[in-house]
Amino acid sequence: MAECTPLSQITNTTSSTGRGGRSWTQRQHTPYTRTPRSRRLTGQGKTVPLARTPQAPRTLSRIKELVNKTWRLYKVTPLYKFDVGSLRKYSRLLSAHLDAEYRKGIAVGVESEVADSARFSLFKGLKGASGDSDAIEITVKAKPKSGQGESKVVLSAILCSVQLPDDAFLFPESFTFLPVMMVKGGVGLTKQIVSWLEHQFDCHITHMSFSPYDLSWMVAMWGGCVPETNSKPVEMMYTVPKEVEGLSRITMTIDAKVCKELWDSIRDPTNNRFTEEEEAAFIKSLESHFFYHFKVKLTAMYLNRVVTSIAVVDSSGRIKFYSDDHVHRVLRHITEVAVEQIQQK
Amino acid sequence: MMEREIFRKILGRLRKDELRPVLQEWGHLGKRLHEIDFSHSKHSVHSYVVKGFMKNYPNGHPDAVGKLDLLCLQKHSAKRTWAVYHLKKEQDSPPNDVADPKEFEQRLRRELGVDFKKMELCVLQHEKALWVRICISKGSKTKPMLKNATYCVHFPHTPVLIVTNMKAATAESIKQAFVNVLGYCDIQDIRLTGRCVKSLAQLSLNKYSQGSFSQYRLNQVDLQPLSHGKKRKRTESEESITDPRIVFVNQKEKKQRLEILNDTFGPNPQPTLEKIEYKLETKFHGNHYAPGMRNQTGPFHCRVKFEGTSVIEGIKNLGKTELAVVPLPDHLAKVHSLAKNHFVLQDKSKANKSVQDSQT
Numbered sequence: 001m002a003e004c005t006p007l008s009q010i011t012n013t014t015s016s017t018g019r020g021g022r023s024w025t026q027r028q029h030t031p032y033t034r035t036p037r038s039r040r041l042t043g044q045g046k047t048v049p050l051a052r053t054p055q056a057p058r059t060l061s062r063i064k065e066l067v068n069k070t071w072r073l074y075k076v077t078p079l080y081k082f083d084v085g086s087l088r089k090y091s092r093l094l095s096a097h098l099d100a101e102y103r104k105g106i107a108v109g110v111e112s113e114v115a116d117s118a119r120f121s122l123f124k125g126l127k128g129a130s131g132d133s134d135a136i137e138i139t140v141k142a143k144p145k146s147g148q149g150e151s152k153v154v155l156s157a158i159l160c161s162v163q164l165p166d167d168a169f170l171f172p173e174s175f176t177f178l179p180v181m182m183v184k185g186g187v188g189l190t191k192q193i194v195s196w197l198e199h200q201f202d203c204h205i206t207h208m209s210f211s212p213y214d215l216s217w218m219v220a221m222w223g224g225c226v227p228e229t230n231s232k233p234v235e236m237m238y239t240v241p242k243e244v245e246g247l248s249r250i251t252m253t254i255d256a257k258v259c260k261e262l263w264d265s266i267r268d269p270t271n272n273r274f275t276e277e278e279e280a281a282f283i284k285s286l287e288s289h290f291f292y293h294f295k296v297k298l299t300a301m302y303l304n305r306v307v308t309s310i311a312v313v314d315s316s317g318r319i320k321f322y323s324d325d326h327v328h329r330v331l332r333h334i335t336e337v338a339v340e341q342i343q344q345k
Numbered sequence: 346m347m348e349r350e351i352f353r354k355i356l357g358r359l360r361k362d363e364l365r366p367v368l369q370e371w372g373h374l375g376k377r378l379h380e381i382d383f384s385h386s387k388h389s390v391h392s393y394v395v396k397g398f399m400k401n402y403p404n405g406h407p408d409a410v411g412k413l414d415l416l417c418l419q420k421h422s423a424k425r426t427w428a429v430y431h432l433k434k435e436q437d438s439p440p441n442d443v444a445d446p447k448e449f450e451q452r453l454r455r456e457l458g459v460d461f462k463k464m465e466l467c468v469l470q471h472e473k474a475l476w477v478r479i480c481i482s483k484g485s486k487t488k489p490m491l492k493n494a495t496y497c498v499h500f501p502h503t504p505v506l507i508v509t510n511m512k513a514a515t516a517e518s519i520k521q522a523f524v525n526v527l528g529y530c531d532i533q534d535i536r537l538t539g540r541c542v543k544s545l546a547q548l549s550l551n552k553y554s555q556g557s558f559s560q561y562r563l564n565q566v567d568l569q570p571l572s573h574g575k576k577r578k579r580t581e582s583e584e585s586i587t588d589p590r591i592v593f594v595n596q597k598e599k600k601q602r603l604e605i606l607n608d609t610f611g612p613n614p615q616p617t618l619e620k621i622e623y624k625l626e627t628k629f630h631g632n633h634y635a636p637g638m639r640n641q642t643g644p645f646h647c648r649v650k651f652e653g654t655s656v657i658e659g660i661k662n663l664g665k666t667e668l669a670v671v672p673l674p675d676h677l678a679k680v681h682s683l684a685k686n687h688f689v690l691q692d693k694s695k696a697n698k699s700v701q702d703s704q705t
Contacts, residue, residue, distance in 0.1 A: 233648075240659070243666050247659025248652060255646035262629070262645075265637025285631030285638070289645065292630040293623075293690060294677055295670040296663060 038273040039217065039336065062124060066158075067324045071182035073208040073317040074194070075338040076159060078175040079201035084134060087120040090200070094118040097196045098140070098189075117141050117151070118193075123158055133176050135160035140189060155185025157193060162331040165339060179338040180331065181205065182319070208317040212303035214337060215315060220279040221333065222308040223254075224263025227323050231256040231309045236286075238301035250301060252290060256309055262286075349395050351410055351491055356391045358417050364390060367416050373398055373409050411467030415478045418496055419471050422542045425496070425509040426619075429537040429549050429684075430520070432504040432529040441528025444501040446470045449526070453477065456522040461515075465489050474546070475499045481515050495519060498542055504529065505549050507542055536687040544616035548684050555681040557611040565613075602671045606664045609678045615657040621686045623649045623676070628692060644692070657681055 095118045123137040140155040159178040171177065183190050194205045210218075223234045235253045266281045267274075287298040305314040310326040313319045319334070321327050359367060361383070368378055377397035383390055398409065418425075443449045450468040457464060457479065465480040477497040480489040495515070498507040506523060520532045539545050548555070554562040593599075629638045629645040653659045657680055663669040672678070676688055 240653070240663075241666075241668070244659055244662040244668060246653050246655040246657075246662060248654065251648075251650040251652070253648040253650075258629075258643075258645050258647070261641065262635060262638055266635055281634045285629075285633070285635035287631070288633060289629055289631040289647075290649065293625060293627070293674065294649070295673055296677075297668055297670070300668050 038275040039221065039333070063324050063327050066182075066327055067321045069184055070318055070320045071184050072190070073319055073334065073338075074181040074183065074205050075208045075341055076179055076181050076197075077204045077342055078171055078177045079197075079203050081174050082176040082201055084122070084136075084176075087122070087136075090120045091118055093200065094120070094138070094193070094196055098192060101192050123160065132161045132164060133178055136178065138193065140185065140193070155183065155189045155193070157181060157183040157185070157190075160331065160335075162328060162335045165336055179342060180208075180335050208334075208338060208341065210313065210315050210317065210337070212315070215303045215306045215313060216283045217279055218311075218313055218333065219303075219306040219308060220282040221274050222310050222326075222330070223282065224260050224267065225308065225310050225326060225329075226256050226260045227309055227325065230322065232307060232322065234259045234309070235305075235307035236303060237305040237307075238298060239304045240301055249304070250296070250298070252286065252298075254286070347488065348405055348410070352395050352398070352413070353391050354491060355410070355413050355417055356394060357387075358421060361387060361390075363420055364394075367413075367420065368394065370416055371409075371413050373401065373406060373412075375401055377401065407465070408467055411465045411478050411480065412469065414491070414494065415467050415469050415476055415496070418478070419469075419476060423540045426538055426540055427498075427507050427509045427542055427545055428511075429535055429545050430506040430508060431533050431535045431549070432506060432524065432527060433531040433533060434504065434529040438528065438530070440502075441526075442502045443527070444475075446475055449475055449477070449499075452526040453479075453522060456525050457481075457518065460518045460522075463489065465494075473500065475501060479515075479519060483514075497523070498546075499523070499527075500546060500550065503550055505546065506532070507545055507549075536685045538620070538686060539618050541617045544618065547616045548618070548681065552682060552684045555611070555616075556679070557608055559611045559613045563613060602664065602667075605671050606661055609673070610657070610661045610681070615655060615661065615681055617655040618657055618680070618686055619652065619654070621651045621656050621680060622688070624687075624689045625649065626689065626691045 098118060118138060118140045121137050121139070123135040136159045138155075138157040138159075139153050141151040142154040143151040159181045161178045161180060164177065164179075183193075197203065198205055219234065219236055233253045233256050235251060237249055237251045239249050240247045262285065263282065266278050266285075268278070290296065290298050303315075306312065310323045311319060311321050311330045319330075321330060356364070365378075365383055368374055374381075374394065374397045377400065381390060381393045381397065385393075398406075402409070443452065446468040450466060453468070454466055457466065461481050463482045465478070467478045469476050475498070477499065478494055479497070480491075480494040482489040482493075493510075493512060495511045496509050497519075499505070511519065524530065524532050535549070537545060537549060551559075551562060560566045625647050626644040628643075629635075629641055632639045651660070660669070660673065660677055660680070664671045664673060676683075676690060680686065
């Protein structure tokens, strides 16, 4: 669709800023990126809002709809020529595409519903900073095959970017960068929508998966966030390597209150960023507590799933938010990880 | 008709090759069993069975459903989670054990009939154990529901009872009935759960002959080692690499490790447990990495769960593959001899000593 691949356009125009002083070109020649030494924990904090400035009304934000649902995460490369004004046109095009797929017989036959209409809309409340693009929501509704009854939402996808890190890509105006896509819906339908988006906007959408290292960062950063109501114990689930027959997983669940004590004792409260040393201290202290009691080396197992009071994340990219106050914080981190994973390619 | 649905549901749990032997044991079809062609689809075979039963017993049979359900459960006992109870008796009280299924059923019916007017009771003997199915209906007019059936396994002349699907409403009455029938004074949940009834029985009945002692129980030990000469030892090497240039540096440590593991776990296959849970209430021991926690005096509450197809075997393999440091701590290595899989680990202190004494 595009004349030249957008990705090459991006690489040519980036400045040579990189994390820790490495230039972009240097990063291109090595297969690995350096793991970050510290990550943002709380908000940007650069501009402190004055007492008089009115806060954006919370009622407009639809963040509550994100909570308590399991979403699958995808990472999205920048979209070429995505115009926020032509959302209606995109809705029409996507509906036509889904209809055509169904008629071709490619659509998953077992579904009892026929995907009827797709709608693009703005999802308010997810923008983290002025540099972010507006979040877009795609809802696909379907009527039941019997023809009767109301059409209900079959799939819901949200493309968003929450506080892109400063040193991310700099790209020309024709690109919109919404690196995170959260999808809740059937697999077949998701595939169709992904292929349409890739075709229409010349981007690349892939599953987001988290390595055990990513998950350990998440549990270390959010293990200390305990909301007053509905606090859940912090849980880490490890899968055991296949050579060990008979044992498949080890789960360690820590009471929320004592986890917060541990987190506070490690943390340097003056620093806004969460450092690598703090993350290592958190994880290693828990693993050594485990080792003292069981003489089993948890460091050799794969961290597969992490549960905290504010979210549960697993290595295949499924996420569920528990607290609407902290959705921003979680999505900010997910955006950062998504940008890193895209840059690695 | 409700009976038809119930029969279909129970028969649906069986595989095709299990249908004929189970129906034969059931016996309520009689000669009509030979008329059924088992090569048809499952659905049609079930229809034939139901039809045959209706012809034999047009007014139904009170025990038919219970017996069929119990027979199916015996084939698929691994689908449910079972919990083990221990019956306690006062010293020197006369034994009232029963080994005959009919007598057991009579006694139970008498005991349970006091509290419940409408119930289905069925007792069968299977592999040296008495399998009991108790289905109690809530009201006096409603029929007992299939999903409310409680199943128990009792090994005669032992104080062990293995139960599944016990509903909270009827739990106390059922437990008390067993205590009265068998002549004990109390029943206790020993916190041992699992899916394999055989393994649970092994763990609770053979508590003192697990691990390396299992060799004695299974007659694997040579009682007269000096009576015949030594056979020439053939050195087995696990590594099948025969290149003489390769030298394995840690053979000695490996051998030591395997010896220790063999001593703790024994050479025989371990009983299968699906889950072992620990509740840790000890002080925090990760102080090397988190120095701020050194001043904490309270317990660091956390729970640990080991899960898998056969966790005890898995723990042995953890030691084998060096993912665990050998010798393993007792509460992990000796699970086969502890007859429970829910543990509480506490610091040794005077305050806890009384708690520990009361628990044992």
